[in-house]
Amino acid sequence: MKNLRRTMLFMPGNNPSMIQNADILGADSIILDLEDAVSLTEKDSARILVREAIKNLNFENVELIVRINPIDTIFAEKDIISIGKVKPDTILVPKATEEDIAKVSNMLDEIEDEMKFNKGEIKLIALIESAYGVENVYNIIKASERVNGVLLGGEDLAADMGIKRTKEGNEVFYARNKVATACKALRVSSIDTPFTDTNDCIGLKEDTRKAKSLGMTGKAAINPRQVDDIHEVYSPSEGEINHAKRVMEAKEKADSEGLGVFSLDGKMVDAPIINRAKATLELADILGLL
Numbered sequence: 001m002k003n004l005r006r007t008m009l010f011m012p013g014n015n016p017s018m019i020q021n022a023d024i025l026g027a028d029s030i031i032l033d034l035e036d037a038v039s040l041t042e043k044d045s046a047r048i049l050v051r052e053a054i055k056n057l058n059f060e061n062v063e064l065i066v067r068i069n070p071i072d073t074i075f076a077e078k079d080i081i082s083i084g085k086v087k088p089d090t091i092l093v094p095k096a097t098e099e100d101i102a103k104v105s106n107m108l109d110e111i112e113d114e115m116k117f118n119k120g121e122i123k124l125i126a127l128i129e130s131a132y133g134v135e136n137v138y139n140i141i142k143a144s145e146r147v148n149g150v151l152l153g154g155e156d157l158a159a160d161m162g163i164k165r166t167k168e169g170n171e172v173f174y175a176r177n178k179v180a181t182a183c184k185a186l187r188v189s190s191i192d193t194p195f196t197d198t199n200d201c202i203g204l205k206e207d208t209r210k211a212k213s214l215g216m217t218g219k220a221a222i223n224p225r226q227v228d229d230i231h232e233v234y235s236p237s238e239g240e241i242n243h244a245k246r247v248m249e250a251k252e253k254a255d256s257e258g259l260g261v262f263s264l265d266g267k268m269v270d271a272p273i274i275n276r277a278k279a280t281l282e283l284a285d286i287l288g289l290l
């Protein structure tokens with residue numbers, strides 16, 4: 001569902017059969033990749049394919065994101081100019097620093113001017129996948145008003161740290177915490193790193209729950225089979241919806257009795273719990289679960 005960003009499904013920018021189905025795979029966002037999923041010899045043809053796909057295919061039901069090549073490569077400027085002119089919803093900036101975000105944003109200012117697009121219409125997501133990026137994520141988000149999300153890249157981060165990536169994910173605990181907190185502080189989305197074993201749906205759900213429990217608001221996917229499992233974790237369960245309804249009913253009663261704090265099933269309920277219940281019911285409503 002566009003605008004929710006529970007899932008961002010990566011697909012290689014040089015794979016037309018994957019791209020042509022992108023709109024119907026159920027992900028909230030799709031990422032057409034010009035970076036690591038495309039070999040050096042295919043960079044130019046992938047850029048052309050992605051540009052033509054954006055011009056000619058229907059991507060109404062998903063947020064359309066393009067991951068460009070890193071700013072310090074010979075491909076980045078061509079990517080920004082060629083892709084910026086066909087107006088994707090969002091550009092994903094890999095290995096992002098403050099300077100990279102400012103540079104892409106300035107180039108988009110010029111493109112939007114030239115093409116008579118609305119100013120600031122093309123958004124940016126910063127891909128945080130280095131020790132520097134994690135430590136500076138707050139300032140990287142602040143580097144441009146276009147930034148409305150962060151994607152955490154666990155594989156590159158582990159490589160930069162010189163540590164092993166594991167299914168348990170203890171090695172990304174600090175990064176998830178730091179990214180989720182910076183994103184909440186600046187009210188932008190925080191998308192967790194993909195889970196790379198596409199056959200392990202139990203491991204995927206466990207990994208998604210862990211990231212969600214730290215405040216990450218969505219997760220990247222690399223295979224359409226992962227989309228429903230991630231959505232399940234990011235959807236309120238029947239039990240959570242029923243509890244939220246009971247909190248709101250009890251609140252009405254407490255309001256009529258002039259009480260700001262009350263007890264439900266022996267547990268204290270006050271403003272933060274009421275706000276959480278409201279948010280649960282709002283999301284359940286958007287997802288058609290009420």
Ligand SMILES: CC(C)(COP(=O)(O)OP(=O)(O)OC[C@H]1O[C@@H](n2cnc3c(N)ncnc32)[C@H](O)[C@@H]1OP(=O)(O)O)[C@@H](O)C(=O)NCCC(=O)NCCSC(=O)C[C@@](O)(CC(=O)O)C(=O)O
Pocket residue numbers: 009010011012017018019025033036037129152153154155156157193194198221222223224225
């Ligand atoms: C993983 C695998 C090879 C498995 O292949 P398999 O062949 O086993 O797939 P099957 O399940 O058998 O496919 C069944 C049917 O679904 C279709 N289908 C599969 N995947 C699809 C898809 N993604 N989109 C649309 N359609 C798809 C397929 O075409 C087939 O269609 P059909 O033939 O019609 O039946 C394949 O999924 C794949 O290529 N994924 C994308 C990989 C990618 O983009 N990676 C780069 C981005 S991550 C990254 O960079 C992160 C990071 O930045 C972060 C960090 O730092 O941590 C980093 O640096 O790492």
Ligand SMILES: [Mg+2]
Pocket residue numbers: 036094129153155156
């Ligand atoms: Mg990466």
